[in-house]
Amino acid sequence: MDVDLAHLRALSAAVSEGTLEAAARALHVTPSAVSQRLRALEVATGRVLLVRSKPVRVTESGEVLLRLARQVELLADETLAELDAGSGQHQSLPIAVNADSLGTWVLPALAPLSAAPAGAGPCFDLHRDDEAHTAGLLRAGTVVAAITTDPDPVAGCTVTRLGAMRYRPMAAPAFARRWFPEGVTPEALGAAPVVLFDRKDDLQHRYLRQRLPAPAHPPVHHVPSTADFLTAVRLGMGWGMLPELQAHPVQDGDHVLDVDPSGAIDVALYWQQWKLRSPALDRVAQAVIQAARTCLVQ
Structure with missing residues (x-):
């Protein structure tokens, strides 16, 4: 199966933006072009990937392709940043966090990374949800990492116990x-x-x-x-x-x-992230794990 990168971008944009029209605006193409790319991706995989509702909903098969699309985007962002560090491009890392961690110890852990010299730090796209449900965002490809109560790794992810x-x-x-x-x-x-x-x-x-x-x-x-x-x-x-x-x-x-x-x-928490060699994601994981060892019950 050959997967076209433009088709993956169309899938990612459709899910992120919610509609094919909004995805078209984000990609600077016509809605017809987005629809054709999505259809071509479904033909290539032999699966229905999106339910064309408003907002669109990704199917179980679509979640697998969406994860691939987001992983490709992450690697592309890091490659472009390495090629041209002064371009002004900022890498965005979507992460799922439970509300109590977000309101207590997670932001102090992430803040030093966002204050990297010359704007070299990532931009964080934090998704707040109950700790029992954040793994679902990781499974769906919405985020690249999550703080969750689920000790069983999501497919394609690693898991590290943070504490309680x-x-x-x-x-x-x-x-x-x-x-x-x-x-x-x-x-x-x-x-x-x-x-x-x-x-x-x-x-x-x-x-x-x-x-x-x-x-x-x-x-x-x-x-x-x-x-x-x-x-x-x-x-x-x-x-x-x-x-x-x-x-x-x-x-x-x-x-x-x-x-x-x-x-x-005590509510045990775990850090799950994609099995992907990403320097930015690895730095975030290190910061979160170190902060957890200081703030949480071990």
């Missing part, structure tokens, strides 16, 4: 006095309001399953922002599982309490 983020059930002092005057009893946990990050967030209910003999349905607030989640807990809207890295006082009188010191939950 430790979460503790925390609440504002006034909230704890009102709802947990006798501690986190089953009755109190069944009634006390709880803050969830989003509908993928299972940490609070995981803690409840460990502590309660039967399922509970307490009032729930959804606050889909790492900083605002912490603020919601500090303001007494509910209790929530906060990372130890985030649960320290911000200022005098503005703090949270660990309402159950024996109730910590």
Whole structure:
């Protein structure tokens, strides 16, 4: 099977931009040309690669070709940068990161790389998702690396254990006095309001399953922002599982309490990346792994 690079670029652009028309604008060709290239790629592979919806959706076979397309783009960017370091071209690295890592330790790890001399550092395209779902972005070819809870390597990827983020059930002092005057009893946990990050967030209910003999349905607030989640807990809207890295006082009188010191939950994290000799990606991996060894529970 011969795969044309222009056809791979059309596939990558269609998925990135969402429509064939937008892909055409990004590639400076007509929508008809994009459609013809995609069709030629499907004929060459004998597979349907895209569902022509809005936005387009990549099929399982398309995910395999999309990974190849993104790998080719990464290698081409690095080659062009090596040939002409002063061209002003910036390499973009799409990486999937869970919200709590993004809000605590990952950005300090990546910042020195972006501050490389003469703009030589990569540009980061960070995709935020739940740590249990980031591997799906890697599998789909959307990102070149991911911080994930999945210890099994995605096809074509390597995996390195980073450590564990430790979460503790925390609440504002006034909230704890009102709802947990006798501690986190089953009755109190069944009634006390709880803050969830989003509908993928299972940490609070995981803690409840460990502590309660039967399922509970307490009032729930959804606050889909790492900083605002912490603020919601500090303001007494509910209790929530906060990372130890985030649960320290911000200022005098503005703090949270660990309402159950024996109730910590460790979430193991892994770094997965393409099996591709990429100096830029290797530098990112080294920075992330070193930071994890300092910040996470080993």
